[in-house]
Amino acid sequence: MNMDKLTNQVSDWLKGSGPDADIIISTRLRLARNIRGFVFLSYALAKQRIEIESFVHEKLKKVPFHDKLIYIQMKDLSLIDRQFLVERHLISQDHAKASSYRAVAVERKETLSIMVNEEDHLRLQVILAGFQLADGWKEINKIDTQMEKYIPYAFSPQFGYLTACPTNVGTALRISVMLHLPALAIARQIDKVLNALSRIKFAVRGFYGEGTQALGDFYQISNQVTLGKSEQEIINEMQNVIPEIIKFERNWREKLLDDNNKKLKDSIMRAYGILRHAETITSEETMKHLSLIRLGINMNVIKDTTLKKINELFIYTQPAHLQKISKRELAPSLRDIARAKYIKAHLN
Amino acid sequence: MLCQNCQKKNATVHLTEISNQNVQKEIHLCDDCAHKQGLPYKAQFSIAEILSGLIEPLMGKAIGEMANLKCQNCGISYVDFKRQARFGCADDYEVFKEGIVPLLERIHGATQHHGKIPSQVNQELLHERKLKDLQRELNQLIRTEEFEKAAEVRDKIKKLKDKATKPNNSKRKK
Numbered sequence: 058m059n060m061d062k063l064t065n066q067v068s069d070w071l072k073g074s075g076p077d078a079d080i081i082i083s084t085r086l087r088l089a090r091n092i093r094g095f096v097f098l099s100y101a102l103a104k105q106r107i108e109i110e111s112f113v114h115e116k117l118k119k120v121p122f123h124d125k126l127i128y129i130q131m132k133d134l135s136l137i138d139r140q141f142l143v144e145r146h147l148i149s150q151d152h153a154k155a156s157s158y159r160a161v162a163v164e165r166k167e168t169l170s171i172m173v174n175e176e177d178h179l180r181l182q183v184i185l186a187g188f189q190l191a192d193g194w195k196e197i198n199k200i201d202t203q204m205e206k207y208i209p210y211a212f213s214p215q216f217g218y219l220t221a222c223p224t225n226v227g228t229a230l231r232i233s234v235m236l237h238l239p240a241l242a243i244a245r246q247i248d249k250v251l252n253a254l255s256r257i258k259f260a261v262r263g264f265y266g267e268g269t270q271a272l273g274d275f276y277q278i279s280n281q282v283t284l285g286k287s288e289q290e291i292i293n294e295m296q297n298v299i300p301e302i303i304k305f306e307r308n309w310r311e312k313l314l315d316d317n318n319k320k321l322k323d324s325i326m327r328a329y330g331i332l333r334h335a336e337t338i339t340s341e342e343t344m345k346h347l348s349l350i351r352l353g354i355n356m357n358v359i360k361d362t363t364l365k366k367i368n369e370l371f372i373y374t375q376p377a378h379l380q381k382i383s384k385r386e387l388a389p390s391l392r393d394i395a396r397a398k399y400i401k402a403h404l405n
Numbered sequence: 406m407l408c409q410n411c412q413k414k415n416a417t418v419h420l421t422e423i424s425n426q427n428v429q430k431e432i433h434l435c436d437d438c439a440h441k442q443g444l445p446y447k448a449q450f451s452i453a454e455i456l457s458g459l460i461e462p463l464m465g466k467a468i469g470e471m472a473n474l475k476c477q478n479c480g481i482s483y484v485d486f487k488r489q490a491r492f493g494c495a496d497d498y499e500v501f502k503e504g505i506v507p508l509l510e511r512i513h514g515a516t517q518h519h520g521k522i523p524s525q526v527n528q529e530l531l532h533e534r535k536l537k538d539l540q541r542e543l544n545q546l547i548r549t550e551e552f553e554k555a556a557e558v559r560d561k562i563k564k565l566k567d568k569a570t571k572p573n574n575s576k577r578k579k
Contacts, residue, residue, distance in 0.1 A: 091495060096478070097494050097495075099493075100481060176491075210525075216516075219495040222491055283513065287521075288520050
């Protein structure tokens with residue numbers, strides 16, 4: 058089945074390449090779109106939801122990029138498969154949890170995903186490795202422009218693209234940049250960054266979006282304002298803010314190395330040691346140690362593994378990924394054993 | 406961080422107690438333990454709750470007329486929208502416009518779209534928008550005293566206006 062294809066490949070955005078890859082994991086852009094003439098999702102009856110889903114399914118067969126898409130109906134997926142897609146950042150938690158008549162179209166390299174019947178009829182997402190705002194916008198804008206030839210969007214000259222939630226209306230563009238900020242976390246400087254960001258109306262979330270903690274020192278920074286600014290203006294603001302945070306993190310990395318060379322190196326190597334030898338390990342502990350190892354690679358303390366490998370481990374040690382790899386359901390305690398084994402095999 | 410109480414789950418409730426002597430004490434608990442201890446907290450506000458909070462004061466003023474408003478297309482009332490913080494269909498934006506404009510002003514600090522327009526939307530609108538955008542750019546440039554660039558933009562505006570009044574000449578090269 059399609060899902061196995063996804064399990065065996067590594068998402069393009071995880072490859073540890075791209076500009077500023079030492080700090081920026083990925084740049085994600087999302088456009089919310091609704092179809093003219095259909096009721097919005099939260100008020101749509103089952104019959105209307107089916108109608109919307111099949112309408113989109115038919116239209117997606119005609120778009121120029123149709124042959125690159127894998128179309129998956131959520132009803133065909135097990136809970137583990139759904140969670141797997143969440144862990145891959147291809148669908149939202151809500152999309153995985155909710156019942157029928159939802160779907161997702163995933164582009165083979167996993168750069169593009171289109172959620173059908175999420176909060177809005179369509180949620181287009183492009184995710185690229187590293188800091189790639191301009192390319193990300195170029196890509197999603199192209200997809201969106203191709204789709205609007207087949208799908209009439211709900212649009213108003215005053216309010217722009219009309220969305221189910223008033224926080225998304227206008228451009229309906231949400232940019233999320235995922236940053237790895239371990240040095241700022243160690244130096245307890247994160248709050249400064251978060252306070253500054255909230256003052257300029259930027260939201261900060263954890264690894265898996267809304268409501269998740271900053272596991273593994275990952276932070277997703279995204280714009281909150283979608284109305285009154287053009288897409289380019291939103292991108293420019295992001296382009297101005299993110300490099301400042303990158304600079305701040307890099308400065309602290311250097312300072313930490315200078316200040317207590319041995320102590321930091323010691324914690325990095327201990328983390329590496331634990332992951333290479335543990336017999337059982339939880340997801341939280343894994344994230345914590347991987348974060349230090351990632352820092353170690355970027356600071357040239359660890360030289361015998363790669364950023365790509367560590368990036369992959371962040372995703373492949375998540376619960377659903379482990380169960381997909383093991384090809385069976387695992388209780389949490391068994392997962393911890395499988396996780397330790399998987400990490401060992403990949404780090405030794 | 407683990408919950409200080411059960412040492413099992415992740416702490417999601419973080420409190421700072423300030424006693425009489427101004428001594429601060431930090432407490433980190435998981436949801437369950439915080440509940441058990443009867444702490445007066447709310448782990449997280451949902452977007453709906455935050456939005457209803459925004460809509461609330463507006464409702465006070467408009468409740469009389471607005472409460473009875475109902476969208477003919479999706480059937481939701483302004484009160485439904487207030488409760489769910491979600492629109493029922495695209496028409497709601499027009500039907501509840503009076504209540505929505507101040508809400509958008511609060512959320513986004515703006516009430517007019519300045520971004521992309523789908524190609525299916527008619528040309529006249531596109532033209533009008535382009536003019537508005539250029540005008541905005543011109544004002545910005547004048548504010549920042551970049552007069553050379555401003556002159557360029559002014560010329561663009563003029564050209565665009567001419568095009569509209571003389572549609573037959575629109576393809577003429579200069």
